[in-house]
Amino acid sequence: MKARGKIKDKKGAILNAALTLITKYGLHGVSMKMIAEEANVAAGTIYIHFKNKEEMLSSLYLNITNEINLMVGRHYKANVSFKDNFILIWSEILKEYIKDQRVPDFISQFAFSAEDASADSTQLLAPIYELFEKAQKENVIKNMPMPGLVALAHGPITALVRMARSSKFEISSIDVENYAEACWDAIRSNQ
Amino acid sequence: MKARGKIKDKKGAILNAALTLITKYGLHGVSMKMIAEEANVAAGTIYIHFKNKEEMLSSLYLNITNEINLMVGRHYKANVSFKDNFILIWSEILKEYIKDQRVPDFISQFAFSAEDASADSTQLLAPIYELFEKAQKENVIKNMPMPGLVALAHGPITALVRMARSSKFEISSIDVENYAEACWDAIRSNQ
Amino acid sequence: MKARGKIKDKKGAILNAALTLITKYGLHGVSMKMIAEEANVAAGTIYIHFKNKEEMLSSLYLNITNEINLMVGRHYKANVSFKDNFILIWSEILKEYIKDQRVPDFISQFAFSAEDASADSTQLLAPIYELFEKAQKENVIKNMPMPGLVALAHGPITALVRMARSSKFEISSIDVENYAEACWDAIRSNQ
Amino acid sequence: MKARGKIKDKKGAILNAALTLITKYGLHGVSMKMIAEEANVAAGTIYIHFKNKEEMLSSLYLNITNEINLMVGRHYKANVSFKDNFILIWSEILKEYIKDQRVPDFISQFAFSAEDASADSTQLLAPIYELFEKAQKENVIKNMPMPGLVALAHGPITALVRMARSSKFEISSIDVENYAEACWDAIRSNQ
DNA sequence: AATGAATGAGCATTCATTCAT
DNA sequence: AATGAATGAATGCTCATTCAT
Numbered sequence: 155m156k157a158r159g160k161i162k163d164k165k166g167a168i169l170n171a172a173l174t175l176i177t178k179y180g181l182h183g184v185s186m187k188m189i190a191e192e193a194n195v196a197a198g199t200i201y202i203h204f205k206n207k208e209e210m211l212s213s214l215y216l217n218i219t220n221e222i223n224l225m226v227g228r229h230y231k232a233n234v235s236f237k238d239n240f241i242l243i244w245s246e247i248l249k250e251y252i253k254d255q256r257v258p259d260f261i262s263q264f265a266f267s268a269e270d271a272s273a274d275s276t277q278l279l280a281p282i283y284e285l286f287e288k289a290q291k292e293n294v295i296k297n298m299p300m301p302g303l304v305a306l307a308h309g310p311i312t313a314l315v316r317m318a319r320s321s322k323f324e325i326s327s328i329d330v331e332n333y334a335e336a337c338w339d340a341i342r343s344n345q
Numbered sequence: 346m347k348a349r350g351k352i353k354d355k356k357g358a359i360l361n362a363a364l365t366l367i368t369k370y371g372l373h374g375v376s377m378k379m380i381a382e383e384a385n386v387a388a389g390t391i392y393i394h395f396k397n398k399e400e401m402l403s404s405l406y407l408n409i410t411n412e413i414n415l416m417v418g419r420h421y422k423a424n425v426s427f428k429d430n431f432i433l434i435w436s437e438i439l440k441e442y443i444k445d446q447r448v449p450d451f452i453s454q455f456a457f458s459a460e461d462a463s464a465d466s467t468q469l470l471a472p473i474y475e476l477f478e479k480a481q482k483e484n485v486i487k488n489m490p491m492p493g494l495v496a497l498a499h500g501p502i503t504a505l506v507r508m509a510r511s512s513k514f515e516i517s518s519i520d521v522e523n524y525a526e527a528c529w530d531a532i533r534s535n536q
Numbered sequence: 537m538k539a540r541g542k543i544k545d546k547k548g549a550i551l552n553a554a555l556t557l558i559t560k561y562g563l564h565g566v567s568m569k570m571i572a573e574e575a576n577v578a579a580g581t582i583y584i585h586f587k588n589k590e591e592m593l594s595s596l597y598l599n600i601t602n603e604i605n606l607m608v609g610r611h612y613k614a615n616v617s618f619k620d621n622f623i624l625i626w627s628e629i630l631k632e633y634i635k636d637q638r639v640p641d642f643i644s645q646f647a648f649s650a651e652d653a654s655a656d657s658t659q660l661l662a663p664i665y666e667l668f669e670k671a672q673k674e675n676v677i678k679n680m681p682m683p684g685l686v687a688l689a690h691g692p693i694t695a696l697v698r699m700a701r702s703s704k705f706e707i708s709s710i711d712v713e714n715y716a717e718a719c720w721d722a723i724r725s726n727q
Numbered sequence: 728m729k730a731r732g733k734i735k736d737k738k739g740a741i742l743n744a745a746l747t748l749i750t751k752y753g754l755h756g757v758s759m760k761m762i763a764e765e766a767n768v769a770a771g772t773i774y775i776h777f778k779n780k781e782e783m784l785s786s787l788y789l790n791i792t793n794e795i796n797l798m799v800g801r802h803y804k805a806n807v808s809f810k811d812n813f814i815l816i817w818s819e820i821l822k823e824y825i826k827d828q829r830v831p832d833f834i835s836q837f838a839f840s841a842e843d844a845s846a847d848s849t850q851l852l853a854p855i856y857e858l859f860e861k862a863q864k865e866n867v868i869k870n871m872p873m874p875g876l877v878a879l880a881h882g883p884i885t886a887l888v889r890m891a892r893s894s895k896f897e898i899s900s901i902d903v904e905n906y907a908e909a910c911w912d913a914i915r916s917n918q
Numbered sequence: 919a920a921t922g923a924a925t926g927a928g929c930a931t932t933c934a935t936t937c938a939t
Numbered sequence: 940a941a942t943g944a945a946t947g948a949a950t951g952c953t954c955a956t957t958c959a960t
């Protein structure tokens with residue numbers, strides 16, 4: 155009973171409120187006051203848990219990318235081909251993004267504001283870099299600089315989610331596999 | 346007659362100043378006063394030419410995308426295959442982006458802020474929609490919703506430029522062709 | 537008629553409001569908003585005329601010390617003894633202070649806050665430094681470091697005005713001469 | 728019994744921390760949190776010992792002036808002339824100030840902020856008021872209102888310490904006597 | 919069309935104080 | 940007595956926008 159926890163997790167409430175509001179109003183349409191109100195917390199409380207706005211946002215970004223990385227780890231299977239792993243993981247990421255659109259919304263807004271030039275999708279895929287490098291040595295994927303491959307593999311994900319958000323079109327789970335295949339075509343070796 | 350050019354110059358100077366400053370300081374690091382100063386114009390002058398900041402930014406975005414569209418038209422050749430057109434145009438766009446980084450910088454910042462949800466890369470490629478549709482009917486490219494194809498084709502461009510900007514790696518003109526080929530692989534029909 | 541001026545002198549109104557309020561509420565009891573209201577000006581207007589609070593305060597301090605320096609120049613007589621000049625000028629300063637108590641109030645608050653360690657009474661008496669040095673060479677005043685002499689000559693003025701303010705006692709114009717004489721006794725050579 | 732000392736220590740630690748920090752950062756550059764940290768005490772603890780910030784500061788001021796008064800008592804010698812007592816005590820005060828600059832730093836900052844208009848140097852010299860009055864009756868010092876004499880005697884001390892602090896000049900113990908003599912010249916009867 | 923001083927709502931942040939533990 | 944997370948009013952300052960000239 156005592157360990158219910160959630161009720162008093164002000165730090166979590168703040169981060170969650172920030173994520174929700176940024177999705178709704180954009181990274182720069184959200185003030186600390188708005189976040190505090192959404193989190194049912196006083197304005198000053200945010201500054202107990204975070205040094206300032208920038209650090210709060212970074213913390214949120216790190217939380218989110220970390221969760222994605224965990225997801226990658228969860229879905230990776232050592233005993234299947236690189237291609238199968240790629241398609242599975244790519245699909246799972248896109249599905250996750252579609253389930254809670256706040257995540258990719260936030261990521262693309264954060265990564266594409268000049269806010270923090272170091273925070274881009276490279277970092278996002280860091281844990282599969284190793285797999286990419288191994289695959290490249292085995293001539294399974296194209297012989298390109300790693301960031302180029304990441305751009306080819308991850309660039310479309312953001313674009314797709316963005317389009318899905320502005321209700322340009324729906325993405326069913328069947329489609330997801332198709333897009334994963336298409337991205338695979340982009341990076342796979344032609345030889 | 347000769348002096349006519351000067352008349353429109355203030356509006357152009359303002360847009361040019363905005364583009365330069367946004368590239369340097371980010372979409373939200375730039376104030377109207379800064380733009381006015383960079384353009385050698387009084388703060389109030391901007392409001393003679395644009396209703397407000399939002400409209401000025403939209404106007405800038407439209408100007409830029411329009412120029413890209415013109416570029417597409419300039420490079421399109423009726424007598425070559427869809428694939429060759431795709432690769433040529435795709436490459437020219439990326440080269441142009443690399444030449445004046447202010448353009449893709451602005452596009453990615455503008456398109457990925459929640460500023461204007463309708464302004465995304467679909468619009469950017471509108472003039473080649475027709476070509477895409479024709480190609481799809483001929484089974485040359487994958488049978489997917491148009492926005493999905495655009496995401497596959499244009500998504501990586503933004504990602505590449507972004508990475509180039511944060512000096513993750515250099516893109517030589519030789520590479521450009523390779524990335525164009527890779528994007529082609531993503532959308533081309535496998536049948 | 538047109539040159540009435542006062543009505544539109546917002547910068548002057550701001551400085552005057554600041555002086556009045558600082559006297560009333562202390563250097564740190566006054567907010568920019570209070571000053572703006574007292575000056576019948578919008579909060580932002582202060583920042584058109586001054587870079588920030590600190591510069592506004594420095595500007596006020598400079599204005600005031602400059603006026604004192606002008607006063608010194610006005611009362612200095614080349615054809616009378618150093619002593620007579622000292623007593624006349626010292627008395628005039630004190631009288632001026634008593635007339636508009638805001639001036640010494642502000643000076644002592646500004647000089648004694650750790651605000652700006654460089655702004656102390658030395659600067660206040662800068663224009664008569666020369667006179668002091670000449671008098672010292674002629675053995676008319678004590679052979680001490682200049683700041684020490686200034687402390688002896690000006691220290692009591694601040695103390696007197698401060699006491700007068702907290703209604704400890706009244707200073708008539710007759711008294712003024714006596715205090716001037718006493719300060720003279722402090723610095724004059726005993727030889 | 729032995730551990731009794733510890734009990735009062737927190738209050739003392741708080742006052743000591745306040746004094747140190749005020750000297751370093753100024754009366755208004757110090758927050759209650761800073762004081763609590765410096766004193767190794769929780770923020771709330773200060774409010775167990777003091778009603779609020781103002782009372783804490785007043786308490787500090789009283790502590791300090793009381794110590795000065797004790798010092799006066801310690802140095803007063805019934806069997807020597809008023810002049811000799813004045814010079815000795817004046818010198819001892821200045822020396823004490825120079826030894827622990829925190830004391831005069833705090834005094835001048837506190838007394839010259841509008842914090843507490845009643846707290847000025849009169850109070851500081853209260854215990855020697857009696858001596859002054861006796862000396863005045865004997866025509867040893869000038870016939871002026873008591874606060875005026877205090878201004879003449881104590882005003883320069885504050886000014887000197889202030890100047891010493893802003894490193895305008897050094898005060899050696901030999902100089903101290905000279906300044907004491909000068910102050911004596913200011914108040915001594917000329918008859 | 920052009921100016922730029924003026925506006926005032928809004929922002930991120932601080933801090934004296936409270937109170938449940 | 941002691942703690943320190945929480946509060947929320949207040950602060951200095953910015954900036955999109957207006958308007959008299």
